[in-house]
Amino acid sequence: MKKKLTTVAFSGTEEQEKKLCELIEQHKDEKGALMPVLQGAQAIYGYLPIEVQKEIALRMGVPLSEVYGVASFYSQFILNPKGEHAINVCLGTACYVKGSGQIMEKLESLLGIKGGEITKDRKFSLDATRCIGACGLAPVLTVNEEVYGRLTPDMLEGILKKYN
Amino acid sequence: MIKNLADLAEIRERMQGKITFRRHNPGTTVTDGKIRKHVLICGGTGCTSSKSVQIKEKMEKCLVDAGIADEIQVVQTGCFGLCALGPIMIVYPEGTFYSRIHVDDVEEIVKEHLVGGNPVKRLLYAETVKGDEILSLNETAFYKKQHRVALRNCGVINPECIQEYIGTGGYLALGKVLTEMKPQEVIDIISASGLRGRGGGGFPTGRKWQFAAAQPAGKKYVVCNADEGDPGAFMDRSVLEGDPHAVLEAMAIAGYAIGADEGYIYVRAEYPIAVHRLQIAIAQARDEGLLGKDIFGTGFNFDIQLRLGAGAFVCGEETALLTSIEGHRGEPRPRPPFPAVKGLFGKPTIINNVETYANVCQIILNGADWFASMGTEKSKGTKVFALGGKITNTGLVEIPMGTTLREVVEEIGGGVPNGKKFKAAQTGGPSGGCIPASKFDIAIDYDNLIANGSMMGSGGLIVMDEDTCMVDLAKFFLEFTVDESCGKCAPCRIGMVRLLELLEKITSGNGEMEDLDKLEELANYIKSASLCGLGQTAPNPVLSTLANFRDEYIAHIKDKRCPAGVCKKLLTYNIDPDKCKGCTMCARKCPASAISGQVKTPHVIDHTKCIKCGACIETCKFGAIYKK
Secondary structure (H helix, E strand, O other): OOOOOOOOOOOHHHHHHHHHHHHHHOOOOOOOOOOHHHHHHHHHOOOOHHHHHHHHHHOOOOOOHHHHHHHHHHHOOOOOOOEEEEEEOOHHHHHHHHHHHHHHHHHHHHHOOOEEEEOOOEEEEEEEEEOOOOOHHHEEEEOOOOOOOOOOOHHHHHHHHHHO | OOOHHHHHHHHHHHHHHHHHHHHHHHHHHOOOOEEEEEEEOOOOOHHHOHHHHHHHHHHHHOOOOOOOOOEEEEEEEEEOHHHOOOOEEEEEEEEEEEEEOOHHHHHHHHHHHHHHOOOHHHOHHHHEEOOEEOOOOHHHHHHHHHOOOOOOOOOOOOEEEEEEEEHHHOOHHHHHHHHOOOOHHHOOOOOOOOOOOOOOOOOOOHHHHHHHHHOOOOOOOOEEEEEEOOOOHHHHHHHHHHHHHHHHHHHHHHHHHHHEEEEEEEEEEOOOOHHHHHHHHHHHHOOOOOEEEEEOOOEEEEEEEEEOOOHHHHHHHHHHHHHHHHHOOOOOOOHHHHHHHHHOOOOOOOEEEHHHHHHHHHHHHHHHHHHHHHOOOOOEEEEEEEEEEOOOOEEEEEEEEEOOHHHHHHHHHHOOOOOOEEEEEEEEEOOOOOEHHHOOOOOHHHHHHHHHOOOOOOOOEEEOOOHHHHHHHHHHHHHHHHHHHHOOOOOHHHHHHHHHHHHHHHHHHOHHHHHHHHHHHHHHHHHHHHOOOOHHOOOOHHHHHHHHHHHHHHHHOOOOOOOOOOHHHHHHHHOOOOOOOOOOOHHHHHHOOEEEEOOOOEEEOOOOOOOOOOOHHHOOOOOOOEEE
């Protein structure tokens, strides 16, 4: 799957940077340390923003192209942060004909972001997903693990409020 | 700290009494101080997902409440194998087999069985209850035909306790090798045993070791491939979760045989329990001096590092795996040079899979002849399979090579459920093929499976019944390999996409007969021109279904019909007017408003609106809706 670069401004803390330096230091003399370092960095930041990749490239003396190449090759590495509440709108066929397209549009305008993005306060991320098998409830969205079905666009504000 | 063989023997003798009766050898008694029973609870991935950890905690609390905490030992083990019945609990020395237990059942088991001495019959695996008599698990159809070599300690010992492993004879093989044998003798015994690689290709293990040993002395590596990526396969995971030390010990033996002092285990990050237990095992082995410098005081040094994969199927291919350990994109490299000559960081390397290593110590201890006495002429020993799909006893089984597919599916696996008919078994995952019902009696070994258009692979065995569409199945595997192709070579990167497009054309009803020839031609090009094992085997699901189920392809093309009723675009949903009561339920459920009709009169489905989601069939209480 193609990975989309994030548009979210990087907001790493000094504490995170300190941890990252320690991590790199720890793996300094290890052969082939890039993967364990990226795995550790993702554990620190929750994802791998380009700023972190640059930092890793610089400190490890590896070209950024290679760091990015590895980060984008493996499905486990995430280049885009997820929100505190991850919203997934089903765009499977059954949901789509019942208007999940409009649900997606309305959410995009309510949150001020596009699908695949995250709000500035990192509270919500919005993604489209394949069929989740709840066609009887179409159109459906999930927030974290919670499923909301038989949606109409005017219900969305109320759902978002529950998480604010 | 274990400094020599005498130290090892001391631990073994102290632990032995605690372990032997867990194998349920008749006549063995508990010799473990005040302890009179052991309660084994499965801590494998399957049972953990169904709350076995909470069951263990509840059990420990109930034992304290009942005042018998010092008489009963609770042990968390690896996988017992019969995952369909999880969570599983076994009480020794009697070997009582509790299945599908719930946290709320624990109190009753403690009160009735562990205090009162009467097993709770309603919670026992049904097959073990014969009137008043209660059979042990070894007497059930699932276990009777199995022969456990690689899995011998899984479900027997606590994998997080090195002493228990030593109690089963653990690290004795390493001790024997280091103190009594020359490296060449080790290779000779592995060669003579006939052990072949359990990860897929079936290359003779001894020969692989010989190649690496023949390289000039210097830095060499031993690698364990634990990047088990086939969807539906969990053999290696279970070995690592249930008996991690067996793999560490075998890697050290391999290191001695080829002259390496460093090993890497490349394990999937998606296996958190396996990773955790490996970390514990490596730390314990280092503490005891069984990994590190001067092992058993012989001057032999060997240490192991753990490397986590990051979700790429291609990294199961040996050269891609090595590239990934080196910290790069997991792309394969051309062979030769083979890893035995130029492998990890450019040094001679042997790379074996988890299950292969799990056999090594037993071969050293019991001899090449013992191992070679099991199996068929060219495939020696046993093989672990992960049974899945349309089969009653989903789980992990280990059988001698040469067991027939019928025995595995019908006897050990309990057959196809719901009265459906066996249609085919898929082995080898996305690289393998399907064995149709007409070949149900073939003996399972490396060469027989290849001769029948499939392959052993790492040991996934997915059973399919008449409801499985073989064209759709081939498409499923192709979607997987297209997604996982690393993109380095064109035949795989481009060819597989074209192959998938042809299958999509056929399953959506637009296929032409000449597409079948195109499929075959392209599939063979991809097989012969791809760089690595992924591309070379990825067309196999297409070729094997074409060979064995060509009539299904033809039905999709000529009759525009999917015989199994799977391919959505070729289906129509219809309402039987004789059965429909006009309850309007389906019309209300239909997400596309495709169903119309008056109350109490038969409804109809508008095929132009129907999106074939199946919601109506699930809703109808009268069985009036059918697909054709």
